[in-house]
Amino acid sequence: MTPEKRPAEDEEEQEAKKLKEDSPSSVTEALEDDRSGDSEGDESDSAASSDPEKKRLSLPEDRGTLVYTGCTQWEYIGRRNLKGITSMMHYVPRRISALKGIRVAFVTSHCSAAHSIIITEEGKAMSLGRNEKGQLGVGDTENRTGVMSMDTMSEFTVVSAAVGRNHTLLLTDRGSVFACGDNKSGQCGTGSTNAIIHTPCRISFKEAKISKVACGAEFSMIIDKKGYLYSFGLPEYGQLGHNTDGKFFITSNKLSYQHERIPRRVPIFVERSKDGHPTPVTDVQIVDFACGSNHTVAIDAKKRAFSWGFGGYGRLGHAEPKDEFIPRLIKFFDGHNRGVEKIYCGSTFTIGISALGIFLWGQTRRTGEANMYPKPLQDLCGWDVRAVGCSATSVVVAADESVISWGPSPTYGELGLGENIKSSTQPKEVKALEGAHVMQVSCGMGHTVMLVRDDTDKDKEILEKLKEITL
Template sequence: MTPEKRPAEDEEEQETKKLKEDSTAAVSEAAQDDTSQDSVGSDSASSTDPEKKQRLSLPEHRGTVLYTGCTQWEYIGRRNLKGIPAMLHHVPRRLAAFRGIRVAYVASHCSAAHTIFISDEGKVFSLGRNEKGQLGIGDTEVRAGVIPMDTMSEFTVVAAAVGRNHTLLLTDRGSVFACGDNKSGQCGVGNTTAVLHTPSRISFKEGKVVKVACGAEFSMIVDKKGYLYSFGLPEYGQLGHNTDGKFFVTSNKLSFQYERVPRRVPIFVERSKDGHPTPVTDVQIVDVACGNNHTVAVDAKKRPYSWGFGGYGRLGHAEPKDEYIPRLIKYFDGHNRGVEKVYCGSTFTIACSALGVFLWGQTKRTGEANMYPKPLQDLFGWDVRAVGCSTTSIVVAADDSVIAWGPSPTYGELGLGENVKSSTQPKEVKTLEGAHVEQITCGMGHTVLLVRDETEQDKEILGRLKEITL
């Protein structure tokens, strides 16, 4: 197992600020020229058009966005910077920018200080850190507040995923656009241009993409056949191609063979007690989640696989070994033990199954780790609808409640209030008692919740919350 760079305490080394604007523009323009089939303008085609009937759609639920946590983007996850109390929100707040706009999808990542919102009309909005162009608005300037991503105004976006400093956007026609940090090829556009200021289309001729996911510096996409593809940084085997991609440029300089375009993950295995691998057949991926440097996927038969960095037990194989190809998690092998949904934090994994909610890995910065899946007894009997995983914090939507926990230091992402800023035990978020939360996503130091707003009770609960202008 190779030593892992812990979740970004200090921002990666400063890159050359003076980028070649013309080369980045060329990438973007070339991508846009190739996207005429994605244009919303073509949506005026007859409703009997079979292609139109096959388009991807947004999730059925719509709702009001709530935000809790830090809004001082340059402060999150960095040492020697003092936070401004007014920019730390310890209870959920409504965002003024979405007044009158219903949201259908939210996306962030445990290593990210930015968030993507998709409205019920498929329009994209971004919020947060923009140092690598991850907001997709054409520059790397500091931005306050929610920004419409006008660069995607001609497209209908149905899903998104974000990494530490990059963003993936999935359109209704199954095409993927990427922007932000691309020094490791994590945007999948065929090169390692340092920054993509505007979303550029990923060239993917294998078919329609139906799901996207991001790790800190790598990405995953799933096509309509259930095949999994990966690209970006292979440092710990998280791409699943049986290599960490390392090679020596000189006798003392190490580099990586980055995957610049989507490459199919060819094989999934299970290992016997003596470590001998046997291929698993008939694997059709239906869900995938990424931590900083590991990946977990579930197939149509509810079999979970994990690979990448093995430290702190986050892979669930009862050993802290890196895995370079997807390995079946044997704990869930058996009748009625299948996994339905997976979520990843920076150094841990959560799985929802018919038997309950399980966690493995480390959710604290020090101390023991779960080397194999263990049930979260505090959630037993709850109908868990959604889970958000931050660096070490966890926020869960269950029944008509929100449950959160995470060790200090926190930035308000738990939403438990000024007096309970952190908690090692699950606690209910009192201000959201009775709220029906449809979706949760956590970034580094913040949580975004999508709350149902249809009934009178829903509106009453939301009306009690303060509104903030970022």
């Protein structure tokens, strides 16, 4: 196991290369490619619906109002040498004034990220948060304080997205992926390691239509409609699943990494015997996956769970802190009625929902004992958990008509528990959202974004009680 860098405390590296903005024609060319690729399928709706390669992806069925809790002083989050502004720390859930009247279909952030992506019910992408590496996709690296529209993506219908520490992936209804932001490790998948990609650029991948995307801190994952998994970016801890950490020496004392600049298929999945001997697992069709800062967990069609990457604090669930360079079966969930249905990753921990209940492995505190293998979250027993958001150490759960959160100090308001309860090591209900039906939850560094149902009069009454953030 190699020492892991804590994302919240790392100083940003000085860029060695001159910043280079992508040509605006990249989006135009991608649009033409997509339209030409769909031309045959557009001749007949019935033909398109029968062929999974030509069937369009859809936005999630959920529609609602975006609710935000946490810090809106993006440059402050995770930086010890900056002083926070009290008015920009929101310890209670708030609506965002700029999104008034805009119904949202999808929201996402990441445990290592200080930015979020919002997708409206029309499939338009908007961004919010830190923009030091161009991750907001608006054509520059200037500090942005409000909700930004990704104008260069206006010709596309965006159905999903994922973010890493400083980069963003956008998935369109045609199964194409666009990326922007930090690319020094190749995590944008465009075939280069240009330091920054200022506006969304199509990734270098034409093998098949892509159905889902996810990001780690400095790497990315995609799956195609056949269930094949591909990864690109930084391989430092084996998180790409290619049986290597990519290390090589430039000189006798200078270490570097062989970055994956374009998506590369993860070829094999294994299970290990007690003596460590690996045996290939056959018939693996990935249906879902999640990435922490430096690890990945995936679920296949048989509800088997595999994990790989940085093994510290037991976040891989193998009862040992060893790094895994190949996707390894989590034996705890292998067996009849033990399959995993949903998976969520924080920086140093993982949460899985199975028929047996809700389990956590890894470490959610900065000190103390870690769970080296999956252990049940007894406090959530009996709750119908709908969605989970995982931050560096905080957890926010949407269950029944409530939101439950916990996390140790320091926090930035991402728990939404109020001024008087800024942190909690035990799960507590978020009183401001009592009775609210929260459909999606995603945590970033120091903030949480939620999609709250707004269909009924009761829903609207609960939302009206929340104050607005003016950005």
